[in-house]
Amino acid sequence: MNRLNGPDEEASSSGLSISDVRFWLALWRVKGVGAKTYLSLLEVFSKPSRVFSASTQELKNAGLSSVVAQRIKQVDYSEIEPDLKWLERKGCHVVCWCDADYPALLKEIPDPPPILFIRGDRSLLSSLQIAMVGTRNPSPVALKTAQAFAKNFAQFGLTVTSGLALGVDQAAHKGALEARGKTIAVAATGLDRVYPAGHKSLAEEIIKTGAIVSEFPIGTQPKPGYFPRRNRIISGLSLGVLVVEAAIKSGTLVTAKHAMEQGREVFAIPGSIHNPLAKGCHYLIQQGAKLIETADDVLEELGQLSLVALNEGNNEANETMLSASPVEHEYAALLEKIAFDPTSVDELIAETDFTAEEISSMLLVLELQGLVSSAPGGLFYRCSIE
Numbered sequence: 147m148n149r150l151n152g153p154d155e156e157a158s159s160s161g162l163s164i165s166d167v168r169f170w171l172a173l174w175r176v177k178g179v180g181a182k183t184y185l186s187l188l189e190v191f192s193k194p195s196r197v198f199s200a201s202t203q204e205l206k207n208a209g210l211s212s213v214v215a216q217r218i219k220q221v222d223y224s225e226i227e228p229d230l231k232w233l234e235r236k237g238c239h240v241v242c243w244c245d246a247d248y249p250a251l252l253k254e255i256p257d258p259p260p261i262l263f264i265r266g267d268r269s270l271l272s273s274l275q276i277a278m279v280g281t282r283n284p285s286p287v288a289l290k291t292a293q294a295f296a297k298n299f300a301q302f303g304l305t306v307t308s309g310l311a312l313g314v315d316q317a318a319h320k321g322a323l324e325a326r327g328k329t330i331a332v333a334a335t336g337l338d339r340v341y342p343a344g345h346k347s348l349a350e351e352i353i354k355t356g357a358i359v360s361e362f363p364i365g366t367q368p369k370p371g372y373f374p375r376r377n378r379i380i381s382g383l384s385l386g387v388l389v390v391e392a393a394i395k396s397g398t399l400v401t402a403k404h405a406m407e408q409g410r411e412v413f414a415i416p417g418s419i420h421n422p423l424a425k426g427c428h429y430l431i432q433q434g435a436k437l438i439e440t441a442d443d444v445l446e447e448l449g450q451l452s453l454v455a456l457n458e459g460n461n462e463a464n465e466t467m468l469s470a471s472p473v474e475h476e477y478a479a480l481l482e483k484i485a486f487d488p489t490s491v492d493e494l495i496a497e498t499d500f501t502a503e504e505i506s507s508m509l510l511v512l513e514l515q516g517l518v519s520s521a522p523g524g525l526f527y528r529c530s531i532e
Contacts, residue, residue, distance in 0.1 A: 162242060167233075169194035170242050171226040174261050175363055178214035184260040188243065228364040232263075232338055237353065239264040247272060255382040255408045259361035263337050266357035269503075270328055274510060275305040276444065277380050279401045280314025280390035281423050288314065288391035288423070291415065293321035295388065298441035300327020302520075303510035304448075307332065307384050309376060310345055310358070314390045314398075319352060329356045330383065334376035336366035359383075377401040378408075385448050386411035388438065392426030399426050402435070411447055413438045476500070480508050481528065484518055488525035 162170070173179060173194040179187070190208045191197045197205070197218060205215035232238055241248050243260045249271040252258050262271070276299050278292060296306045296318040306322035308315040310331035322329035331352050335341045337360050340349045349358055361379060362372065377400050381387050387405040389412070392398035405412050412435040417424025431437050438444055483489070483497045494505050509526055512518045519529045 162245070166193070166195065167240060167242070168223070168226060168230070169198060170261055171229045171240070171363070172221055172223055173197055173218070175225050176214070176217050176221060178211070178217060181257040181259050181361075183210070183214075185243065185258070188260070193244070226363075228336075228338070229263075232364045237265055238337070239268045241268060241271065249383055251384070252379065252382045255378060255404075257378065258382065259379065261361065263360050263362070263364070264357055265337050266353040267328075267355070268357065270305055270330055270357045271359065271383065273305040273328065274303070274448075274507065275307045275330065275384040276448065277307045277384035277387040277401070277405070278314065278318035278390060279308060279377075279380065279387060279392075279398045281392050281396060281398060281426075282311055282313040282315075283423075284313045284317070284391045285417075285421065285423060288415075288417070289317050292317035292390045293324070295390070295441045295444075296321025296329075297325040297327075299444070300325035300329070302441075302445060302513070303327075303506055304445075305330055305356070307380055309334070309373075309380055310340070310349065310352075312342060312345075316345065316348065318390075319348060322356075323351055326355075331356070331358045332376055332380045332383070333358055333360040334362070334372040335368045336360065336362050336364040338364045339367070341368045373397055374400050378404040381405035381410055382408055384410060386413060386444065388413040388415070388444060389427055389430055389435070390415050391417060391421075391423045393423055394425050394429055396426055399430070402430055406433075411436065413444050413447070415439070476504075477508060477512065480505065481512065481517060484512075484526055484528045486528050488521045488523075488527045490523075490525055 173184060187197050187208060191200060198221065202215050202219055205218060206212060233240065241262045241264060247268065264271070278296055280288065280292060284292065292314045299306050300322040305328040306318050307330040308318040310319065310333060319329045319331060329352055331349065333341065337358060340346045352358055359379070374397065377397060381401055381404045387402060387410055389398055389402055402412050412430060414427040414430040414435040415438050416427055416431065436447060480494065480498060480500065483494055491502060491505055495502055500508070509518060513520060517529065518526050520526055
């Protein structure tokens with residue numbers, strides 16, 4: 147059965163019709179159509195359905211080889227059946243390039259994925275994120291440090307993003323969960339499986355309050371080349387990347403390289419000169435990464451970046467970025483309601499038109515700018531008259 151001919155009025159989780167989503171999925175499975183090629187085809191044809199209806203010559207005129215053009219003309223639509231079946235499950239989503247909630251920061255990288263498969267809270271992809279990466283075989287000190295830093299970031303309101311791998315990645319996810327914060331795991335497989343398999347319970351915990359994300363279609367098994375591809379998404383989603391511990395030749399440094407190429411901040415924690423797993427961090431520091439000793443060091447650096455990211459995400463057409471002070475528009479309205487005595491989020495919800503999620507995000511920015519401070523019990527107080 148060709149399920150590409152379903153009712154157009156039926157809506158998918160992406161905001162597109164089910165029929166449109168099927169074309170997006172089918173084009174993504176064509177061998178030879180990678181992220182850059184896919185997006186170049188969208189520039190020419192505007193949407194995947196028009197790619198499939200184009201002639202072979204039109205496809206070749208768009209820059210495709212004869213082989214890839216022929217594959218598109220002979221596409222086997224039954225290959226997307228696993229994707230469609232997976233999407234019927236609760237909490238399973240796809241976000242396509244044209245969707246309003248496609249993460250703005252990820253759109254900035256040279257080769258953003260045209261499709262993202264998501265299990266969990268899709269809205270988190272547009273949250274303020276800090277990526278944490280490192281070796282799969284960390285020292286006990288690095289493991290403890292990664293978990294403590296992640297816990298601190300999560301308590302502050304940042305989403306902790308990592309790769310669900312053993313070692314530092316695992317500690318980062320666990321630290322965020324321990325703080326009852328948000329965490330995103332970016333996978334190098336289809337989301338019908340968990341790799342490594344031993345992290346299945348961790349993955350389920352992440353999905354409850356966070357999200358697992360992949361660009362790979364359902365059924366994709368882990369291959370060595372997929373992990374470097376995955377790493378560009380980890381850094382692309384985030385304001386910055388913190389390297390906890392890494393050898394010189396490692397996938398962690400690939401992530402750091404992606405981050406630098408994407409214009410992201412790179413942070414590195416130094417270690418003993420006698421520790422081979424500290425050499426990667428020392429190398430990054432020599433290359434311009436910021437030396438980090440505490441979580442506060444990272445938070446201070448992220449202050450300005452968070453304002454730019456939020457403004458881009460809310461209004462990409464606005465060329466005037468928020469500058470040093472976020473007290474404009476909705477921020478000013480919220481700040482007016484925050485007293486110099488501790489104020490609860492519930493009070494702010496009652497006194498404004500903002501949701502709890504919007505208030506939490508805005509409080510993070512205000513705190514990063516030194517305009518408000520947090521107090522025990524989830525309270526906030528104003529510390530500036532600006």
